[in-house]
């Protein structure tokens with residue numbers, strides 16, 4: 001290290017990263033809260049990249065599989081159930097005392113070709129969906145606290161024209177079964193594990209807009225039919241500079257909680273920055289992360305914020321939005337960014353505030 005840092009153009013800063021305590025997961029635990037992350041799978045991430053693994057264990061108390069619990073991984077063909085990668089994540093979570101979110105039992109993406117290109121009658125598709133949900137949920141019963149049962153039913157770009165169909169037409173489930181596939185999915189999940197918390201999960205609904213209204217109407221209708229739904233996942237794939245205000249974020253959580261009695265969580269948070277990434281933009285992102293965590297922590301019906309990745313180097317943003325970058329709390333060297341420190345400082349201040357206990361102002365109690 002001495003030799004290298006002595007060399008021109010090679011500063012010590014580039015070799016060492018800050019891993020000093022306190023860690024986010026320990027602070028979150030003191031606040032009865034989950035700070036989680038999506039977990040990849042393969043040589044660059046879980047369970048093979050030792051730096052990734054160390055960081056994951058150290059900083060997070062909740063995990064969600066980024067893709068290994070989707071149909072595409074679990075069900076390569078009709079007869080094969082590939083539970084291996086999911087089992088590994090659950091074992092890891094048990095060993096490290098982490099909560100596990102399940103993601104996702106039914107979605108229009110990551111559907112294997114044998115389903116996507118299959119030729120199923122409505123009844124056959126219903127049986128297939130129900131059988132899959134029954135098997136997968138029972139496999140991990142008691143180990144997965146909450147499931148994204150249904151993901152992203154409502155489409156983008158709604159205009160509000162009379163008679164407009166707000167649902168995605170490019171979903172196999174919609175095509176084979178029709179609109180009530182969502183109901184079959186939730187009912188099957190509830191039957192398979194009556195104790196699991198069941199979520200509807202979607203993006204672009206973190207502020208009041210037509211998509212949010214359509215999600216609200218969908219869930220309201222299902223609840224009126226007696227379908228068990230416990231919560232709404234607001235994915236939170238944000239663009240820095242366009243993150244809703246604290247008031248807007250809170251109003252959305254309130255809407256689903258106060259009017260429908262649902263739990264709420266931020267389930268896939270990342271805040272991507274338009275390149276070039278500058279110190280100023282990182283400072284803005286830090287404020288935005290703090291905002292999201294603050295709203296979540298203060299809300300009585302919200303007990304979790306899950307990020308969509310451990311570090312900037314392994315984020316889906318790099319391939320899907322190449323004009324943007326740096327979406328997470330840790331950079332591609334797993335070093336802490338201003339957003340990490342902002343999140344940590346906020347959690348620390350909140351612990352102090354609650355312990356200091358200005359009378360009547362402790363707050364933070366979560367609903368059952």
Ligand code: 9MR
Pocket residue numbers: 066067070109110151203235268316
């Ligand atoms: O980040 C995930 C990426 O690695 C997968 O290839 C992709 C398809 O399975 O899904 C990505 O995660 C998505 C999540 O499951 C649902 N919300 C949007 C996420 C980003 O596309």
